[in-house]
Amino acid sequence: KNEVEQSPQNLTAQEGEFITINCSYSVGISALHWLQQHPGGGIVSLFMLSSGKKKHGRLIATINIQEKHSSLHITASHPRDSAVYICAVNAGNNRKLIWGLGTSLAVNP
Amino acid sequence: DAGITQSPRHKVTETGTPVTLRCHQTENHRYMYWYRQDPGHGLRLIHYSYGVKDTDKGEVSDGYSVSRSKTEDFLLTLESATSSQTSVYFCAISGTGETQYFGPGTRLLVL
Numbered sequence: 001k002n003e004v005e006q007s008p009q010n011l012t013a014q015e016g017e018f019i020t021i022n023c024s025y026s027v028g029i030s031a032l033h034w035l036q037q038h039p040g041g042g043i044v045s046l047f048m049l050s051s052g053k054k055k056h057g058r059l060i061a062t063i064n065i066q067e068k069h070s071s072l073h074i075t076a077s078h079p080r081d082s083a084v085y086i087c088a089v090n091a092g093n094n095r096k097l098i099w100g101l102g103t104s105l106a107v108n109p
Numbered sequence: 110d111a112g113i114t115q116s117p118r119h120k121v122t123e124t125g126t127p128v129t130l131r132c133h134q135t136e137n138h139r140y141m142y143w144y145r146q147d148p149g150h151g152l153r154l155i156h157y158s159y160g161v162k163d164t165d166k167g168e169v170s171d172g173y174s175v176s177r178s179k180t181e182d183f184l185l186t187l188e189s190a191t192s193s194q195t196s197v198y199f200c201a202i203s204g205t206g207e208t209q210y211f212g213p214g215t216r217l218l219v220l
Contacts, residue, residue, distance in 0.1 A: 031207050043152075043199060043211040086151070090207050095140050095159070096167070097209065101151040 003027050006087050006100040013107050019074040021103045023087030026068065031090040033097065034061050034072050038083045046072075046085075077107045112136055113212040115200050121218045128187040130215050132200030134180075138210075140203040141183040143167075143175060145196040146214075152199070158183055190219045 007022045023032070034046045047054050047061040049070065054061050058077075063070040074081055087100040112135030122128050132141060143155040144167075154167030156175040164175050172194060174186045187194055200212040 033208065042213045043201075045208050045210065048206070048208050088152075095142075095203060095207065096154060096157065097152075099152045101149070 002100070003091070003098050004087055004089055004100040006085075006103050008103060009101070010104045011106070013077050013105070015078060015107055015109050017077050017107075019077050019081075019105065019107075021072045021074075021085050021087075021105070023070045023072070023100055024068060025070075025087075025089050025091075025098070027089065027091040027098065029065075029068075029089040029091050032063055032070050033088045033090075034070075035086045035088065036083045037086060037102070041083075043086070074105075079107045079109050082106050113200060113202055113210060115198075115212040115215050117215060118213065119216045121220065122190050123220050124191060125189050128190050128217065128219075130185045130198055130200075130217070132183045132185070132212055134183075134202050136202060136204065136210075137180060138202040138204040139180075141177065142201040142203075142209065143173075143183065143185045144199045144201065145169065145194075146199060147196050155185065155198075190217075192219050195219045 004025045031050045033048050037043045049063045058075045060073040084102040084104050086102045088097040114133045116131045142157040144152045146152050153169045155173050158164045158177045176184045195218050198215045201209040203209045
């Protein structure tokens, strides 16, 4: 079992829908990251969280340290949000990240 | 965008040949990483560096070596490429914070 699990693996939505992607982890962490990767493209960091909630535009990330769970929400989804969303955590004192396998999101017009 | 470039961006090579991938940064960040990305595996750390001449192995380091003689450059070498090393390779950097910034990736095909 991976130390970082994401759900769902694949997600299809209609434009305008509210989307939630989940990340659960089984280790103690200092920070959790959400990243985005467009098809054939590079990887971009969206958020780094250690507690609470962060918002950037239509993206909201939350984390519950006690439950070892984080969610990434996308409001008013758009086809340009179609991408793979990846969760990763910092565990321990080094800079290595433990990676989830990603959630592939397709938003249809 | 963080100033990270990777070269080459695409490479086709033959089994048994040596290959070197270069990561170059203009951010003066201390930490640099090499990952490979394969379907079904997500990102896997090959090697990382925490300073000039300071490197350490990641989870999939067999068959790979690295060198960092300058802050801005981190080289990944496949001493004798194998077909199992066909992958997309990403370099990343981080500074005082824990956020990692990624390069555009190198697609390597080993025939």
